[in-house]
Amino acid sequence: IRYPPTPANSAGVNAHHDTGFLTVxxxxxxxxxxxxxxxxxxxxxxxxxxxxVINLGEMLQGITGNYFVATPHRVITQDWRYAVGYFHGPSLHTRLEPLPLTQKYFDAVAASPHHRDAGFMARMEETKVGVGDMSSAYKPTVYGEQLWNYFVRSYPQIVEQHYPDVFGSM
Structure with a gap:
């Protein structure tokens, strides 16, 4: 992964979660x-x-009912930065169904505001109406939808260039 230097007064690579299960x-x-x-x-x-560095992803957060929370992260650097990442995620058609957890996990989430209130990456249409970048309650039902949401949010110019019909409807 190649990260350019962050321009003065800029946010660098914006705060986000990774969509998959985990990132190494x-x-x-x-x-x-x-x-x-x-x-x-x-x-x-x-x-x-x-x-x-191991970052937990939104897929893990979703299937554990927020027991494990995706790692919010960003990159702000004054120099070119290079990293190697492995983004572990399933087939795009994998259904994101909750794991059959015992009540103690649900109780732990309910008792922790950090876990209970943890959101997901907001869809573009949500950010237009004021939902925070990582505050969406929307949970896609398949992994591919979750990854598409991330792609649209992170690379809008590419989506608009290659999928103008889809981008225009957002």
Missing amino acids: LAPGKTPGLEVQNNDGDWLPVVPVENAL
């Missing part, structure tokens, strides 16, 4: 990756030689 990232030596903690603060992920 070899972050490289250049700093810039940040994760958001439960209090909403952004913390730098300090590069550690030969270490991997």
Whole structure:
């Protein structure tokens, strides 16, 4: 993954969740990756030689009823940054059905505002009406829909160029 330097007064690679089950990232030596903690603060992920970063994805969040919450992260860097990522996700047709968890998991989510209120990446039409970027309650039923939502939000110019009929209806 190649990240360009963040222009002054810019947000870099905007805050987001990954859509899949989990992401394994070899972050490289250049700093810039940040994760958001439960209090909403952004913390730098300090590069550690030969270490991997594991981010939980929205698919895992959805099938566990928010017991596991997707990792909010972003990239802000002054230099070119290179990383190698493996984005683990299933077939695009995989149904996102909840796992059969015991009541203790549901009780734990209900007792934790961070887990109970955790949202998903908002669809483009939701952000137009004020839903926060990672605050959607919408849960796609198949993985491909979730990935498409991410693609449309992250790369609108490409979607508009190659799918003008779809983009115009959003």
